[in-house]
Amino acid sequence: MALAYHREIDQYTSFAIWKIEETAEDLQKQLQLREHEHAYLETLSNGKRNMHWLSTRVLLRRMMDTDDYIDCKVDSNGKPYLSNFPHFISLSHSYDYAAVMVSKNKAVGIDIELIKDKIERIAGKFMSEEELSFIDSKERIEHLYACWCAKEAIYKLHGKKNVSFLDNIRLLPFEYEGRGSFNGLLNLDSRQKEFRIHYEKFDGYMIGFVSDFGNEK
Numbered sequence: 001m002a003l004a005y006h007r008e009i010d011q012y013t014s015f016a017i018w019k020i021e022e023t024a025e026d027l028q029k030q031l032q033l034r035e036h037e038h039a040y041l042e043t044l045s046n047g048k049r050n051m052h053w054l055s056t057r058v059l060l061r062r063m064m065d066t067d068d069y070i071d072c073k074v075d076s077n078g079k080p081y082l083s084n085f086p087h088f089i090s091l092s093h094s095y096d097y098a099a100v101m102v103s104k105n106k107a108v109g110i111d112i113e114l115i116k117d118k119i120e121r122i123a124g125k126f127m128s129e130e131e132l133s134f135i136d137s138k139e140r141i142e143h144l145y146a147c148w149c150a151k152e153a154i155y156k157l158h159g160k161k162n163v164s165f166l167d168n169i170r171l172l173p174f175e176y177e178g179r180g181s182f183n184g185l186l187n188l189d190s191r192q193k194e195f196r197i198h199y200e201k202f203d204g205y206m207i208g209f210v211s212d213f214g215n216e217k
Contacts, residue, residue, distance in 0.1 A: 003017075009211050013211045014063070016100055018055060018058075018097065024054055040053075048095070055098035070084070088102070089103075092110050092111045094112045106212055107212070109152070111148075111149040111152035112149070113152075117141055134173040142176060146199040153210045158188075169186055171183075193215065
């Protein structure tokens, strides 16, 4: 497993991207898996699902830089959390890469996606007409992926299942430049929070991340 990219957001928050190159057996040797974790692994089919689960946990261990057992659990909404450390975390994976974001003082969300033309077919399912109107026609596919990753990052930070990309998350207009930031709004239960979302293209993938609790409006 090779560190492909590491970015410090501030003194408490960072994320890293790793290229998955080992076998499942090699990854397991780098973890302190308990019985319930081995049991969960057995429910996963061999291949990408297995490798993604293992690789995000290995990367999390590297970022936490501890010899102690890291109890990474998943709550009823599917959001990962650490039961024996105070840190906030977010995990993502896509094809040959795993991504982990960690913060000591604030909620985080990260998403990584391999850029493919297929996003064009589903654009209307996660983007409103107003949002689609600011998409750059010359960089349409990458601009759409920046939007998808942004919405996914907000969704992961919020950590609840009752969120629709189309109905509850609205992105404010921004020009796509390969790397940058813009604002997005999460609207739920007559309340609105505004987040600053960051994105960047990396080796044919798009990364979107957010690292704050949002400003209520």
